[in-house]
Amino acid sequence: MQEPLLGAEGPDYDTFPEKPPPSPGERTRVGVLQSKRVLLAAFAAVLGNFSFGYSLVYASPVIPALEHSLDPNLSLTKTQASWFGSVFTLGAAAGGLSAMVLNDLLGRKLSIMFSALPSVAGYAFMAGAHGLWMLLLGRMLTGFAGGLTAACIPVYVSEIAPPGVRGALGATPQLMAVFGSLSLYALGLLLPWRWLAVAGEGPVLVMILLLSFMPNSPRFLLSRGRDSEALQALTWLRGADADIRWEFEQIQDNVRKQSSRMSWAEARDPHMYRPITIALVMRFLQQLTGITPILVYLQSIFDSTAVLLLPKYDAAIVGAVRLLSVLIAAVTMDLAGRKALLFVSGATMFAANLTLGLYVHFGPKALTPNSTMGMESVPVAGTEQPLVTPTSYLTLVPLLATMLFIMGYAMGWGPITWLLMAEILPLRARGVASGLCVLVSWLTAFALTKSFLPVVNAFGLQAPFFFFAAVCLVNLAFTGCCVPETKGRSLEQIESFFHSGRSVLH
Template sequence: MQEPLLGAEGPDYDTFPEKPPPSPGDRARVGTLQNKRVFLATFAAVLGNFSFGYALVYTSPVIPALERSLDPDLHLTKSQASWFGSVFTLGAAAGGLSAMILNDLLGRKLSIMFSAVPSAAGYALMAGAHGLWMLLLGRTLTGFAGGLTAACIPVYVSEIAPPGVRGALGATPQLMAVFGSLSLYALGLLLPWRWLAVAGEAPVLIMILLLSFMPNSPRFLLSRGRDEEALRALAWLRGTDVDVHWEFEQIQDNVRRQSSRVSWAEARAPHVCRPITVALLMRLLQQLTGITPILVYLQSIFDSTAVLLPPKDDAAIVGAVRLLSVLIAALTMDLAGRKVLLFVSAAIMFAANLTLGLYIHFGPRPLSPNSTAGLESESWGDLAQPLAAPAGYLTLVPLLATMLFIMGYAMGWGPITWLLMSEVLPLRARGVASGLCVLASWLTAFVLTKSFLPVVSTFGLQVPFFFFAAICLVSLVFTGCCVPETKGRSLEQIESFFRTGRRSFLR
């Protein structure tokens, strides 16, 4: 039987002692969605994730187009293509670093709105690019905006969502990022690369407009001593027919206990460093599964393997599967729990990466690889490996395995990693720690994305997929040993539980 979160006593664990516990009916009213406005506030915020997902995979159709470009100022070599694909992650790392300051200085909402400035500027630079430097700077700026929103949006959503639907709403950042990627793949079939950048401006402008009318996080407002404004924000989010005073008192009590920012000495305390370590390692493992280089070079990967369908069509199909999988995760996260989905997700990704690696190593190769988009040099490889035209059912393996990988990632390690980061981090360190997690995540993504093409050229396309498969096994072990189950628990309950030091929570 699962231990209750509340009820233990001790010097560091005395949760809301001055107030009698509310009745089950009161708890249900607080934990259940009563007002559609919280959906509107969530949608306004996660438009930033839509732009992030759109910008992340922008290179998938653009790199092949620029490698075929007749304009010498825009023609990309393989080395330049690797920088164009990977510099986004450097910008995202810088955005995560800035979030460590802006998240607590400006607040969650204003930080999200601020991200629109570099995002809009980056898209404008790429749309009007006349040289490589404009492309790289545009990618860096959109990456900066993506890293900033990646740290701020999950925290904002988790702080405004009722516990009963926090899992579903917590999946919306990843859902919108996936929808943004799918939109890019679909538009890439219709629009030239400059107009793809122009189209990226639209969600940024809509986000700014909608967020202007949304409240800030009640927890952030309380941490700044703006109690009346925080109460109004909570009442707006929950609805006028709901008594929010009990929930407000919970949040207020928790904020008062943590009125000062965490010091480095306090950061070494188990109740602070343990959740930060869990969140940080989850973000690192999430990237090491290979998601970013696979998405960035998706069309190029298909160009370099014997595939039945045109690579552009394959990329769009994979984007659609990714969107469907995140929808499934959003609907089941508050029913099945976080850990179950993480186990299933890692197992599926392991099978998919292993299958891709084995197919590339032993399967057929294209008769004439695309010289502009192919990932491997033509001289590489086992000369005895059979050459085959992209025909027959066997050539569906790369598409099916990639679909399986994306499905596994999108139903577990994609959305849940973002959600758990915002759930387990202590309030006093939430702004800084979330920025630290995003910084480490995107530095890892940069290393993987920048080294992907050189590793493929030197050792072969199958080697990265074998490495990603091994990381998926490590993720399975980490989930079983270290990841807590947070389903149905308020942020204050989760934080109080980490303070007890009881290891039963991590089982």
């Protein structure tokens, strides 16, 4: 009889040994965080995620501004607004596709640095735009850079981080993406849309400068036969006084076992396709929760519902809540474990999406519906919705429910999905598979973001929220039956588990 994958740990079933055999590496792990170099290398890399988060939500304050633009070449129609919001995800999908090659060809660090070229060019096009084509091209280029970094940065961070703090460091890509989004919302209160694009150039340039002094991934260097460089990189990361022999030998042994690239025949091997399938499905389900269309159209969503505060202030508040939630996840991920946070995250998002759907369906209408959404001017499904003044406390519901959704996402399915992708993918397939995960993720995001406004106009704003709520229930079931607990395990231990022959399904 096949065993279930990664059930609750107990005396009869244990995912991994609770404690690995004593080794010199155990004695050095306590002092690893004292080496600020690991943190510096991670920070330099995740500046790319800051730019990604910034550019992802760039459309949120810009779409309302361009809809009312006096320049006929820049004024957006409903269809053009949906393309401006969604074309970023097409670029991100292309970036994920390119990462399947660049991750293993250039290495993790150089691939991250390469992403600066399309990012800088994209911001320049948007800052100097005098026509729709320049806006769309700029969005696509920044999306390409975001997709490339989304595939490369989690892998780089996971490969330089020691097991004991990989959860906390693994949350930093999502943390910086959230901080980037919050920065955009905050600057959107102060700057016109062209200067928002100019401001996006700064973090990219700082990233290039810092990464120039950082080492490449020791695992990548070993996979290319550059053993001496790998030893120097690991020594730099752990500190000159650390005993890295055990860790280096463990990585070296694992790399030797996987000295060649994965073939298509090997892709049918369970120890290869199981972790890849888990990572792919998690990225697919992550996007189906609705996170991307909600972030991209956040201000427009608030414009179309009765809200107490101005929509642009609501968007900034939601960004701050998202940042706080990721900070909580980073602190608790190595304490509570990945699966516990995924369960809490999925349940919270379900409650939030259901609340938003019910509020839109039965609650009050906005007095001045937004032109982009264009669907609240008539009662939905024959339900007479009362008009309310902005002083009604009932109008806090959209803001509170959105804050709850963002909090749930940022505490679990946001950062942990990226972290697990980097943790469970086999070394031989890590570069290609991480790019494939990002490709699937952003193609799904494009489909959702492009169809969001047409669906809202056809069926009402409550329809997508009810769909997102149903997906959250699927996420809970998938977490329970298929997602591994990787807390405190080395990448080599995790990979050994998938070699053990245990089945993914019951």
